[in-house]
Amino acid sequence: MANQIISATINDEPMEFLADTRDSLLEALRERIGLTGTKEGCNDGNCGACSVIMDGRLVNSCLVMAAEADGAEVTTVEGLATEDGLIPLQQTFLEEAALQCGICTPGFLVASKALLDANPNPTEFEARYWLAGNLCRCTGYDKIIRAVLRAAEA
């Protein structure tokens, strides 16, 4: 096991942490920093549960090396809410009941945040296409899409 020090800005907070050189960003977030909001589903890029925003881009943190985050800015689900409380997206997810078991929810919230940052007024098709890399076994997606589109109106 070899450790390395990584300096990154995570949820607007500059920090240094120690990670194994073979850690993925997902493992580093959860196990080295204790930010367990980001979930592991498949660990191979297919489910989107591990979605984070890195340097302005949506990525699957299970397919990013922790070492790659050195010098980067990372936003996780923990970084979405502000001092004023939940952002509209989080609020509409609650109001539309866009979750059941909730394992996919952090990934959907982060991916939807990235969508609305890039395209504040998506069509339903655009929202569904953007979120195609996020899987949900419970909701059937309709409620999620409704929540995203309502948050866009807000």
Add this chain to the structure above:
Amino acid sequence: MGKGKRLQALTVERPATIQEAVQLLNDGGDTAKVLAGGTDVIVIARSRRRTIDLLVDVKHIPELTAIEWDPGSGLTIGAAAPCYELYGNADINANYPAIIDSASLIGGTGIQGRASFGGNLCNSSPSGDTIPTQIVLEATANIVGPGGERSVPVEDFCTGPGRNVLEQGEFLVSLHFPAPEAGGGARFLRFIPRNEMDIAVCNAASAVKLDGDTVRWARVSLGAVAPVPLLVQEAADALVGNPLNDDTIAAAAEASRNAASPIDDMRGSIRQRKHLSAVLTTRTLEQAGARARGENVPSVGGH
């Protein structure tokens, strides 16, 4: 499946220059691999299908992520530039819609934030969804290594499933696409059982250059129907010098069906893949023709 699994013990280096990267890869030998977007190589390192002890992250070398467009000399994209940057680029949208076709189809948005055309080519999967597009756009692969620089036409790059022309210490710096010509158009399509997020059962790209109604030049390329993506010369031969119409397109489609030598696997049968080779040749030619005539043929999605 990688659930709960850690990568094999490895380190990640981040060279700032091409020369440093060549040195690291050359010293590292077979167990050193380039890390571009990581959407193939991290999966492999986690599956432990092969030994990897060093990942050389090339994304901090400026040439590897640059996107340069010049109406005279064409487009050069850094080998590690992610799909997201390609379909966000106005020059590429305006001049190379077939690049957008491929870039907006790879994985989902999170994969597109990382996956590169260079990584797709160097992974050399027969089904790589950027490779037929690169081939019909006459792309060349700019390679550097201990022996210096060389360029290889993309159609000669892959040598077998997962294998290519790169030698020890060599890596791909950029891909160059010649400037589009008046009367030119290209289109990429793939067949999968759903709209997105799957590996192609078959994919195809076509490019034509028209003089009025007559095809002056053409290329057709097929993926997932042979050990490497194919450039189907016979399909082009059926078109050049003729008008682009139902008959000539049917002849090109038949040439594609004959050129395909697919395998049966869980994604599709030989018969289905041969059929798809013809169907996708037809559709990509029709839509390449429409683009050549200046019609708007959107890629999928909101891009």
